[in-house]
Structures are given as C-alpha cells and as structure tokens.
Amino acid sequence: MTIMELLSRIKHDFGFNKDEVVGFLISAAVFGFIYAFRRFTLGELLSAVAFILVSIVFHVSIQKIVGLHYGVKVEYRVWWYGLLAALIVSLLSGGRVWWIIVPGGITCSLIARYRVGAFRYGLNYAMLSVVAISGPIASLAFGSLFKNLVLYTPLGLPIFNDIYRWNLIYCLFTLLPIPPLDGHYSFFGSRNLYVLTAGSLFVYVLLILSAKIYSWIYAFIGGILIWIIYYILIEERG
Secondary structure, three states: OOHHHHHHHHHHHOOOOHHHHHHHHHHHHHHHHHHHOOOOOHHHHHHHHHHHHHHHHHHHHHHHHHHHHOOEEEEEEEOHHHHHHHHHHHHHOOOOOOOOOOOEEEEEEEOHHHOOOOOOOOOOHHHHHHHHHHHHHHHHHHHHHHHHHHHHOOOOOHHHHHHHHHHHHHHHHHOOOOOOOHHHHHHHHOHHHHHHHHHHHHHHHHHHHHHOOOOHHHHHHHHHHHHHHHHHHHHOOO
C-alpha cells in the first residue's frame, strides 16, 4: 500500500463514533480520579483527566491507523469490570494502588471495500496481532517523548513525569493476554511478536528500576534475547 492510499483511507474512514467518545470520557474521568486521589485538588484532577484522555485517544488512534492499513475497522470499548475493579482497589487502598490501568480494549471488523481480492477474505489473527500491539508501542513512545523533554531539554514540567509514568503502566497492563485488552489479540495472534514486544518492555522497565537507564535500543536487544530463549525452549519443541 502506498502512503497516498493510506492517507486516503484515513481521510475517509478515520474517526470516533458516539460510543467511543463517551467511552474515552468515562475512562479518562475514572482513571484521572484514581491518579489524582492521594493529592486531590481540582487542578490535579483536571490535569490528570486531560492527559489521560489524550493518552488513551492517542493509543487507539494509532491502532485505528494501523487497522486501516490492513482494511480493518478498529473501535474502542470500555471494560466496565476493569474500571470498577481499579476504582474499588484504589479507594480501599487510599489511593496508593493507582496503577491498575485497564480502561478497555478494541474490537475489529473488516471494511469490505478494502478487502476485495485479499487472500483468505476474513479477519486474520496475525494481522490483528499487529494492530493490537501498535497501541502499547504507541503509548510507550508517547510517554517517552515527555520523559526525553524532562531529561534532555529545559522544557520539562512536573506533569511530564506523570504522563510518562502513566503511559508506561498503561502499556504494561494493556499487554496482559486477557480479553478485552490488547495483549489477548497479540498473544493468540502471534506469540512470537507478543514475546518480543512484552520481553522488550520488561527489559525496558527493568533497566529503569535497576539502573535509571532509558534506552529503547538496550530494551529491544534484551527482548530479542528473550524471544530467542522462548523460541528454542517452546516453539522448536512444540
């Protein structure tokens, strides 16, 4: 597919329906409240809701664009049980447990006019795996952008660290292989891609916690090593 064709698809088919907009607002309100609970002021609440709303919309927007590349319509769906569980745990812990971030997931359906003549007409799990995994990668990239502003420029603001931290945890939780989170599409669609991505993220977080190293390159190298071990021990014997 050419860039122009993808841009045309984005122009004609990219957007959010009413249910998605409501879902974004509810998710941002709930997790904004959870994040701001311990230091609760109106300003903290509004800033948390705002950056969480932008973060979730960006996450899903990238999935929608990747989906359009494959001729797939992607829609955001709130996970009500996840929202309720996160809210209850946060309240019971006095706001200390804010990091259960499971706002929702996506549903995918074919856009028929973009799939005419496609091999094996229908949803392909490997294709859905790529669509799903693009969301967590987008969240990590989005958060890292703000962390780099803090580390390497004089433009860093305290909220930038909040944006980075929230998106990093969001990325981790959405990779869990349970419905309706992104991880379940990726895990069942392409375990190799899932292990590589999840492994890279694990190494990335480990480097931050142990050595304060923020490096995608080292993380990706670590992810490749984890994938090689997985492939030798699991895939070759399977």
